[in-house]
Amino acid sequence: MRKERAFTLVEILVVVVLLGILAVVVLPLVAGSSISAKESALALDLQMLRRYVLVYKTQHLEVGPGYPDGDTTQAPTEPVFIEQTTMSSNPSGQTAAVGTAGYERGPYLMKIPVNPVNNLSTVQLLGDAEAFPANADDSHGWIYKASTSEVRSDSTGTNDNGKPYYDY
Template identity: 65%
Template structure:
């Protein structure tokens, strides 16, 4: 008499091999989707920060954000950048609470977005005579130069596309 309903060792082995092949295909694809999402968010956050810097400069006598009270004789500061982005300002770059009479520009964003690669939202401010570093080092979320209104990601590493995060 023959037994019915049981799987042979060969059938089980075939199923295990097929599951192994499927896992080898699916797991890397799922793993890289997180990196792709970070790249996309990084590009969008940089676009947002760059657009803010250009719009702010256009509305504030061609002075980029970061200079305290819009005074280009002072060194740019992170606090001035954040305040000018997230509160109201006047044409000279002085900031005040939203709704303050005479401060009819801004706010431009609710907060400074975090860099999705390193999770930081701080900004390394470059002075007027400072050059950008050769690469990001993940000590801040962003690197910004007020004199030129340029923003870069302070991120080491490379995206799935082979491009350095710093060059996005």
């Protein structure tokens, strides 16, 4: 019968050192791809929200989502924006459950997407006279101005090229 030999301490140390070197090389690449994936997701979510806003506006007498019953004399609100996004609506912007007769438009999205950078899905709606903030502050997922149909990310930080997420 042959006697089996165990690993020596030197062999174990060599394996541990090689695993350490591999970790030092691979971990930054994996971490970097995670950041890059968030940036790509942010760009895609913004593109989707911007398209939704334009389609909604085209189908609702050139009035963007957020205005109660499509009335531009009233201030746009987040609850109305969400309803007009996720429910069916009529040309005036009034909402109803999906499948309700006379409310043949929408829904446009199943839900407001989560901003992949700050993990928020809330929407800050700006009034007609309000300007966009100078910078993002991470208090909401998105910032939307109904009167101009502009959508921005409310994410602080920049990508690898120094472009602020706010300017995507």
